[in-house]
Amino acid sequence: MERGAIVAEVRKAFGERITEVDEAALEPFVRCEASTWPDLARFLKERCGLDMLVCLSGIDRGKGVGLEAVYNLERCDASRVGIAVKIRVPYEAAVIPSVETVWRTADWHEREAWDLLGIRFEGHHNLVRILCAEDWEGHPLRKDYKSPDRYHGIKNNVV
Amino acid sequence: MSSEATSTAALAPGGADLRTEEMLLNMGPQHPATHGVLRVMVRTDGEMVLDCEPHVGYLHRCFEKHCENVTTLQAVLYTDRLDYLTAMGNNWGFCMAVEKLYGPELVIPERAQYIRVICQELNRIASHLLAIGTYGMDVGAITPFLYCFREREKILTIFEHICGQRLNYNYIRPGGVAYDVDDAMLALIGDFCSYFLPKIDEYDDLLSGNDIFVKRTANVGVLSAKLAIDYGCTGPVLRGSGVPRDLRKDKPYGIYERFEFDVPVGSGEHGTVGDCFDRYMVRVREMRESTRIVRQALKSIPGGEIRSAKIKAKIRPPKGEAFTRIENSRGDLGFYVVSDGKEVLYRVKCRAPSFHNISVLPEISRGSMLADLIAIIGSLDIVLGEVDR
Amino acid sequence: MGTLSAYFGRIHESAKTVVVGMGITWRYMVRPKEIVTIEYGSKNRAPKERYIPDRHRGIHFLETEKCIHCHICEKACPVDCIVMDGSREAFEGAWQGDGCHISKFILDLNKCIFCNLCCEPCPKDCIHMGQEFDMAGFTRSNGVKNLLSDGPWSAADRSREAAARELIVTAEAEAKARKAAAKKPA
């Protein structure tokens, strides 16, 4: 199944729930609302055979846009057909349903995105910080993040 | 391990008449076998591992945050510090993502492509040598480690001749490579290849063929293909499970389609497909394949430019987003770069293969023995610099 | 019988691989010429130029006469370990560069990651990565080098610097000669 076919099938199954499709981009993607995502994820894995979650990137798109999670999915066979799914959420309600039951690697990736960008993944069994210390404040990869002057009495030398 | 795994389940408290006490063991972050600062919480019943949970983040150096604060050219050298054993691959992966932003008009000079392939494959050999050596050490054989280091040392010296550094190369740059390679260096690499191949046979005799080693690794930590894919494992870990996925073959980047090489996969020679021995053996075989590629590249390397003129000294990638992956020695190393047309990239996300590979540890180490846990961690061959970024 | 032969087959296999492994280690043990390590500070060691590659990135050295105080290396540095100061006007205690006067060129080797990014964009090609790599010291201030007063550390670097200077001198002489030759017919 080519990428075009996957997109067509997704369009057929989800119709209006897919808000944007860009196949001409450097990284072709499908965009949907956060509420559609669990269904779409299951559909992509079970019907389209995209059995590998290659990467989950959280991106802070800046004021007025919000946070974005990009899921790079791929079929783990010789064709290596893949597509990205992008989900945008506003800052004040940065919640995306977790897909750790669909692709188990999403477990750590969602923890990372929560840790660094503060996207909450609803339904994750253990959404705690993974890279930063447990008592770290703020989400460092947000564009409005200010690094603290001190951490446990250790001075921050970075200007 | 399957039969033993079930017997362990029976041994677990509640399942047996004899009441035993579980012990919570904190392995790491300072432990000789954790290959860095990995911390694993192990719940043990005697020597049996009932459950374990890896804790990462002790080496978090905010790579992604750094990249949002330095120019694209400067970001290249931060990638060196990810998987510091395969810094060439990291450089290449990042540069490929940046080059993709420029679109298909950007043509990398032929010579640079060949140099990239040679460097990457040599670096893959160096990295696998370290993986094999430390794996031998994990199961108690210290001598192969020193032998592997002897060979690795030669590769590092070659790199020192090529780019001046032994570990953090900062050599592959957007649009090409930093410095040219002269003929004497190429001859040196050729000499190394002919020297190196017999040494692999020696490792086979000393370590891979050793009965104790085989018994220590076969049927231990069996990772099924399905589980490996579910956890996003790539590289030798996935291939060890019998899945012949290699980006150099499936989606040839650079000029890999020009070379002839095989993709070794685990076949369960001494046990089950996907056990520690398979993962180890895949690495040994990949070293041979890499040597093959290097030799082919040496034969056909053309002259000419080494850097594309299209990329200026001040690198300002065009607006856009790109996700590229390369087959690094530990698996698919991906970079998701977002550029807003400035000299500094808007966002860089690194898809680190070790991050995926280590997350599968609890699944495959349940029910094994404590000594097996060490062997399993070693066979996953993680680099914490990459896991924690 | 099958199990018995399998039993002894296993023992045979184990013994064989053990013996083969011992054979390999024996081979290395009895061959001193296979030894690859050398003693630290050994007198038999060849001079540094012999084993340090030309492109080795060691401690920097600066050809002060050429430097035009353009701050490009300072900007190129990803870890901000270079601090330089100076001006176009002559002032006391300043080094005379190529029409410029540098008063300060500090390199903090504690921060430096030896990436070579400072040397590459230099318009005058005057800052170089040297061959010296030994920078152990007892205090952190030991790692802060003033490139104006501290010359190249190793003999190899010194000879390289001298060669570079010679090149400038000859190039200048040649340019002068060419100019003179061009003037003559006119």
Add this chain to the structure above:
Amino acid sequence: MNMDSGTLVEWVLGSDAGFWWRLAGVATAWALPITLWVSLVGLISIWLERKISAHIQCRLGPMEVGPHGALQTIADGVKLLAKEDLIPEGADRMLFALAPILAFAGTFVSFAVIPFGPDLIISDLDTGLYFLAAIGSLEAIGVIAAGWASNNKWALFGSVRAATQVVSYEIPLGLAFVTVAAVAGTLSMTEMVEQQSGMFWNWYMFRNPFMPIAFILYYIASLAECKRAPFDLPEAESELVSGFHTEYSGMRFAIFFLAEYAAMYVVSALAVVLFLGGWYTGIAPLDQALSASPLWGNVVGALVIITKSFVLIFVQMWLRWTLPRIRLDQMMHLCLKVMVPIGMFVLVLAALWQALLPYEGAVANHKPLFPAVGSIAGLAIFVLLTVGAWIWVRNTIRATTSFKSANYRI
């Protein structure tokens, strides 16, 4: 020097008044040279270990202190002495302090019955072998105490492993002992060596076709007994950090270290006495010439026994730097399913051979035809094993090249 144990004991017990003084005097007189000897063995074998491992691994090893680093171990000893003596919080302080001494004592006492020459033995017990088997496992108690007292989980793992290993390998070790005893008909060390005089085919090793196998069993079991690779599970540094002595530092650690190397010497010297002809060179005329003078007999005898022991220690080291470590269950499998059954068979067959074809030995200078068959068969088995090993090595190992490049010096 010729001090019969019986007279010694009588002398000590002789007078009531000076009993303690005499006991102390005798103990010191013997303990001092043995302590020195143990330290010397430790020094030599640690240096050997370093050099052998270095040369196997294409390294130079210690080179700075003394010629070829010969005094490196002394320097290390001084360093260990000068180190702070740490006792972790929560440790059982008394047991923690006692454990290294216990571990060392077990090995140390073994020296009492190990002969160095015809007369160089502290106590030639009639039950020497039995005494060794009993006292040898004392070290395990020290190791267990160390692991328990450290209040460290890794140390506990190590000590439990040590207990498992030492206790289970006592069985094949004991079987090898019994095999020798069955052939020798005695448990006295000196008497056993005397029986092995004459040419080297008189050694127990070649006494009958099963003795080479018994020797190999003994050697493997002894590796496990003194926790050497591939049986170094109790201190598996990649698994258990450092096993039972994780928490030890300074002098206490040094004592553990010394005990380990002394144990290596003890098992090797025992192997020499039990299988390899003790202080006899194995060339009858030479031995006869030497034994004419008791002084030379003892000096050369001691040298011979030490040399043979160090050859065996060398093989232990060689093995250690070649092999990976085996797992706990595999170690038990090897012991209980391979070595014990084979040891049993060897014991029964060797005893049968001894019963059917009695060997009067060289002492009696009575050499019938049939016992010679035993020696020939034993030698043949030994040669067969050696040649077989040689063929394996020749057929498997491929030639490798050194790195040569005209272009650059690497």
